[in-house]
Structure formats: structure tokens, C-alpha cells
Amino acid sequence: MSDISSINQVLAEMRRLAAAAQGDAAHGPQAGQTSGADFSALLKQSIDQVNDTQKAAGKLSAAFGAGDPNVDVAEVMVALQKAGVAFQAMTEVRNRLVSAYQDIMSMPV
Numbered sequence: 016m017s018d019i020s021s022i023n024q025v026l027a028e029m030r031r032l033a034a035a036a037q038g039d040a041a042h043g044p045q046a047g048q049t050s051g052a053d054f055s056a057l058l059k060q061s062i063d064q065v066n067d068t069q070k071a072a073g074k075l076s077a078a079f080g081a082g083d084p085n086v087d088v089a090e091v092m093v094a095l096q097k098a099g100v101a102f103q104a105m106t107e108v109r110n111r112l113v114s115a116y117q118d119i120m121s122m123p124v
Contacts, residue, residue, distance in 0.1 A: 022097065032057070065101045072098035
């Protein structure tokens with residue numbers, strides 16, 4: 016049951032971040048303010064969360080492989096899937112950022 020609640024927590028966090036990003040985009044940067052620091056902090060936080068998810072999945076997998084009786088195979092599989100989905104999402108964000116950068120760089124000045 017804790018696996019489902021942790022998945023729900025991740026989904027709630029993603030929805031909160033998406034709503035915050037949409038709210039910031041709707042209001043735009045105020046005069047004299049830049050949103051670059053907020054974006055870089057958000058990106059770093061997201062990368063750190065993906066890294067933490069992958070580390071946790073790796074530890075669970077190693078513990079299961081070592082024969083730890085407290086680690087359930089379902090728990091390991093859910094953690095590995097969660098880490099995989101988080102990495103795929105991060106890769107998609109990176110691809111979109113690279114594509115946007117290339118579009119901007121190809122614009123005539």
C-alpha cells in the first residue's frame with residue numbers, strides 16, 4: 016500500500032510543479048525580475064529527485080539481490096519502474112530544451 020501512496024505523492028508533486036510553472040508563465044516575469052534563477056533551481060531540483068529515485072531503486076535492487084528478507088520483489092519492481100519513468104520524463108524535458116535552443120539559435124537576427 017505504501018507503493019501506491021508514494022506514487023500518488025510523486026504524481027501530486029508533478030501536478031504542483033506543473034501548476035506552479037503554468038502560473039509563472041501566465042504572469043510572466045515582472046519588470047526588473049528574471050525567472051532564470053527559478054528555472055535553473057527547478058531544473059536542478061528535478062534532476063536531483065530523479066537521481067535520488069534511481070539511487071533508492073538501486074539500493075532496493077541490491078538488497079533484494081543480496082537476499083534481504085525485508086525487501087519484497089514487488090517493492091523492487093515498483094521502485095525500478097518509478098526510476099525508469101522519472102528518467103524518461105527527464106530525458107524528454109532535456110530533448111525539448113535542446114530543440115527549443117536549436118530553434119532559437121536558427122532564428123534570423
